[in-house]
Amino acid sequence: MKKGFYITVLFYTLFNIAHAQVIIQGKAKAYKGKELVCTRYNDYLSYELIELSKTSIDKDGNFSLTLQLEESGQIQLHCGGTQGMMYADPNATYSIIVNAPDSTNENAYQKSIRIDFDTLLTYDINNLILDFNSRHDDFMFYNFNLVGNELFSHRLDTFKLYLSKVYKDVKHPFFS
Numbered sequence: 001m002k003k004g005f006y007i008t009v010l011f012y013t014l015f016n017i018a019h020a021q022v023i024i025q026g027k028a029k030a031y032k033g034k035e036l037v038c039t040r041y042n043d044y045l046s047y048e049l050i051e052l053s054k055t056s057i058d059k060d061g062n063f064s065l066t067l068q069l070e071e072s073g074q075i076q077l078h079c080g081g082t083q084g085m086m087y088a089d090p091n092a093t094y095s096i097i098v099n100a101p102d103s104t105n106e107n108a109y110q111k112s113i114r115i116d117f118d119t120l121l122t123y124d125i126n127n128l129i130l131d132f133n134s135r136h137d138d139f140m141f142y143n144f145n146l147v148g149n150e151l152f153s154h155r156l157d158t159f160k161l162y163l164s165k166v167y168k169d170v171k172h173p174f175f176s
Contacts, residue, residue: 024077026118072172089125
């Protein structure tokens with residue numbers, strides 16, 4: 001009897017780990033009544049998109065998406081001919097605000113949705129990547145004129161050591 005119980009619990013646990021649920025809920029006031037589709041790339045060679053989930057945005061601009069995700073990765077949200085990207089971890093819940101593109105902006109990113117997060121945990125993959133990108137951008141801004149110079153290599157080594165100290169407590173496999 002006990003053995004059967006443990007086997008059942010084991011299979012239930014393995015099933016939930018392999019098919020971890022992600023919940024994305026929020027507001028998209030600019031897209032009331034439209035369909036919101038969540039996709040991810042099947043691979044980064046063909047850029048073939050796989051649909052993960054879709055939902056309708058209600059008359060008040062609220063939505064909730066539930067999708068299955070086996071591992072952390074980048075996902076895209078598509079709505080009304082626009083798209084935006086974020087990262088998602090299995091078994092995570094995200095509360096976001098989906099903003100329409102800036103209508104005065106005429107650049108190549110005009111059709112990009114801006115996704116704002118209500119709250120993010122310190123070690124959430126989105127927070128980690130935003131933090132890293134900010135540090136990387138600052139480093140490149142102040143050192144770009146040295147690219148190809150030996151001094152750049154020294155500064156890059158120092159920057160790598162600095163980042164290893166900053167992120168020493170991060171155990172996120174996707175971020176690593």
